[in-house]
Amino acid sequence: MKESRVAKYFLVALLLVFLYLAVLTVMPVIKSIILALVLSFAFYPFYKLINRYVKSKGFSAAIMIILIILLIIIPGALIVNSLIKQTYSTYTLVQNFDFSSLNRFVPDFLSETVDANIYIEDVIFKVRNFIINYTPDLIGSIAEIMLGLFIMFFVMFYAFRDGDKWVSEIGKKLPMKREYTSKLLSNTEKVTGGVLYGYVLTAVIQGFLGGLIFFILGISNPIFWGFVMAILAAIPFLGTPIIWVPASLIELFTGHYVKGIILLIFGFFILINIDNIIRPKLIGSRAKVHPAIILIGVIGGLGVFGFTGIILGPLILTLLIVIVKFFALEFEH
Template sequence: MAEFKTEPRHWLLIIALLLALYASYLLIAPYVGALVLAFVLSLLCISLHKRLEAKLPGKPNLAAALSCTALVVVIVLPAGLVFFAIVQQAAQFTKQSYQWLSKGGAEKLLQHPSIINGKEKIEHYLPIDSVNTQDIIQRLTEFASSFGKVLLDMGTKLVGDITGVLFGLFLMLFVLFFLLRDYDKVVDALHWLIPLTRSQENALLTEAKNVGRSAVMGSFLTGIAQGVAGGIAMSIVGMPGLFWGTMMAFASFIPLVGTALIWIPAALYLGLTGEWGWAAFLAGWGVIVVGSIDNFLRPILMQGSSNMNTLLIFLSLIGGIQLFGLIGVIYGPIIFALTAVLLKLYAIEFKGFLEQQDKS
């Protein structure tokens, strides 16, 4: 390995470079989400883009433009339309729920013999005070009212900030165009500038690809498939399919519980209201169809992806959503995975020192 001797001018250059990088970060901080998403999508789309580029020799601009256009047509436009439909259906469901609560639907349901027997057993075996039915109804009414307000605020904010949403989308596609067109140049530049060995750099880049594929293919597509299947069943039994299907898609990210968090209470509600046939249908669909998607589709989509355990994936998902919003389901796992790779590289690079410290 070539020996590198630092001189005062090197430190001056490094300090100036760090200050310049920090100032540059401040300039792009409002748009960092779009930039990171463009980078992740470039890692995921590069294989398909290379195939398209091979069919269009000497036309890199056209190939990159077609790849970005395909992304918009296949993913962005349908996702936007579905989102607006979900907000509309959710608002309608919230209104109906509030009316049902106001007209005594919850009170009638809570007087069901099974509910009363279950309430008595809970009060008998658990050290809790008596559960007041009116308190439950009041809390449900308050939740329905506040949930409706949240949806209204969300829709208003989205419509009011439509310019910002479109600008972020345009920026993401603009950056993605250049990342796809100049992918090899960008990768070579990163290899040259990052002061790591080529094997270490490849390990980081490979892990970013694997986790990005895992987060999108394994989690997103499995969640979407479960949401679609669950939404179909909800529509058949007379519930808002699009809304509850979306809730199932989100619930699929929760380990162990998953979509059962949605369809089990729904099946119980149908049973308690006398719709035992539909309740059995929904429960069977949840176990056989929705459950089978998670058991069979997820392992197929995640072949060759990162081997992060379930706990780390769950923590990275909820932490990513908390920090970055919905896009955090991609950011979180990538941050955790790159941290794990850096820890492995650290353990290899300082193996002798760590062993010496462990023995001392």
């Protein structure tokens, strides 16, 4: 009896040691693994569509990986390269711009305390530092990029091919009643979809359209401004008006009336309404996520995971809430 108890303690200790070593082993590539699982979930409906016509799961997964490389990774690398250039260009442009034409619109009682030049330059400086601080996380060395992408695509391939089996096995291994297990997995899928489609995809659409209208109107550095608008759109209580309202006013104050009016109309009738029209359709039957969770997740995620934390932060918090709710329900019964 005593030997049996000692054996159990030994196995538990051995398990904890190797679990600790496993965590140390995985930590350097944990972001690539998590990102792979998130992207696999986001693109899983497209994988199922391909698999409907291409019966081989492995071949369907390979096609999906190739499409992601061609449609997302390569264009994304080009955009990041342009973004870095336009970040410096925007800051230089603001430093050299004469804001005296704007200061004359400031009321006299504020003229001593408000200086458009100082204010706007300070904002651009902070945005520039944000991008400079977090783009190394996106770029890194060539070796880090290649290793990260290899691991990400490797995990994605098997997540596409064997995702159904993984979910089924996890469901069987969870120490919960079967009805709670199925609800837990279902709710996990819903909140993940709510974050990815309701906030991330909506923010990308707003940033793309914002950058596009800047490009069409000939406003400098549209990729930079589109990127900033996408980030702001993902953060509750902020949004794209922080960029396009001042931009349209600057165009009006500097005599570019047509540009300013078009930008205001586009912002009020298109960009703002994306939240009201497109977001509910993208979320659909998926779970809505509280804005406070998104806000805390984005800010905290940036600090912990770097740039990818914009996606991972809110996702981790929402999944934690779902898991805590169901485990509390399980222990109550």
